[in-house]
Amino acid sequence: xAEPLPAALRRERMLELIGRTGFVRVGDLSEAFQVxxxxxxxxxxxxxxxxxxxxxxxxxxxxxxxMREASFEEALETSADEKRRIAAxxxxxxxxxxxxxxxxxxxxxxxxxxxxxxxxxDDVTVITNGLTIALSLESAIPRFQxxxxxxxxxxxxxxxxxxxxxxxxxxxxxxxxxxxxxxxxPQGGITxxxxxxxxxxxxxVGAAGxxxxxxxxxxxxxxxxxxxxxxxxxxxxxxxxxxxxxxxxALRAAGLAVVVA
Numbered sequence: 520x521a522e523p524l525p526a527a528l529r530r531e532r533m534l535e536l537i538g539r540t541g542f543v544r545v546g547d548l549s550e551a552f553q554v555x556x557x558x559x560x561x562x563x564x565x566x567x568x569x570x571x572x573x574x575x576x577x578x579x580x581x582x583x584x585x586m587r588e589a590s591f592e593e594a595l596e597t598s599a600d601e602k603r604r605i606a607a608x609x610x611x612x613x614x615x616x617x618x619x620x621x622x623x624x625x626x627x628x629x630x631x632x633x634x635x636x637x638x639x640x641d642d643v644t645v646i647t648n649g650l651t652i653a654l655s656l657e658s659a660i661p662r663f664q665x666x667x668x669x670x671x672x673x674x675x676x677x678x679x680x681x682x683x684x685x686x687x688x689x690x691x692x693x694x695x696x697x698x699x700x701x702x703x704x705p706q707g708g709i710t711x712x713x714x715x716x717x718x719x720x721x722x723x724v725g726a727a728g729x730x731x732x733x734x735x736x737x738x739x740x741x742x743x744x745x746x747x748x749x750x751x752x753x754x755x756x757x758x759x760x761x762x763x764x765x766x767x768x769a770l771r772a773a774g775l776a777v778v779v780a
Contacts, residue, residue, distance in 0.1 A: 544578040601759035606630040608780040617694045623649035623678035624699030635659040648679040680715040685722045696727030705773040707742030708749040717745025729754045736761030750775040
């Protein structure tokens with residue numbers, strides 16, 4: 520039988536696991552680390568006190584300063600009209616015969632819907648790691664070719680992440696990428712609350728001729744744990760009318776082109 524991990528190391532490994540999946544149940548942690556449910560709850564209480572995670576019924580979710588990751592369904596209800604306007608502006612950039620990377624998220628899901636509604640588009644290839652996005656584009660086939668990255672399923676966002684998700688992207692070069700995030704900051708750059716998704720978003724930025732960040736106004740001025748790109752690595756930000764004027768001005772002063780849809 521393997522020696523039990525020291526408490527500090529066990530909690531560090533628990534935090535890594537919660538970071539990868541977004542949510543973990545007490546029973547899953549008990550089985551993974553071969554300790555009792557009582558010990559797991561004690562560990563989670565310690566991590567909660569450190570503001571690393573947030574205890575929820577039956578388990579824990581990742582917490583970062585000022586924000587926990589919302590599920591796809593929760594985020595869908597937030598700033599829906601603003602996201603549709605952002606999506607319309609983004610979809611207008613796409614031309615027939617082009618290839619597009621669509622990152623996972625509710626704003627990029629709105630872009631997918633806007634693209635599918637454009638009956639003037641033909642011969643467009645969309646590569647995505649979002650299962651919801653892929654399914655929403657099914658009605659556009661055969662005008663669109665829809666490619667799913669593959670990888671490991673994250674239930675919160677219905678997204679595919681490492682391992683394997685970047686294997687396809689390493690062999691592709693898209694004309695345009697639309698990247699979602701949870702933070703856009705003049706110094707902190709483009710960041711995301713979830714580390715596995717941030718890793719794949721970073722790969723997407725590198726796999727496209729142009730990367731466009733799409734984020735509603737609530738994301739501006741924030742910095743989160745997972746770094747995606749510096750402002751100089753993306754071509755523009757499309758945001759919405761809720762974006763604070765001071766934050767937009769600061770981003771423009773830092774050299775980022777900002778479109779307010």
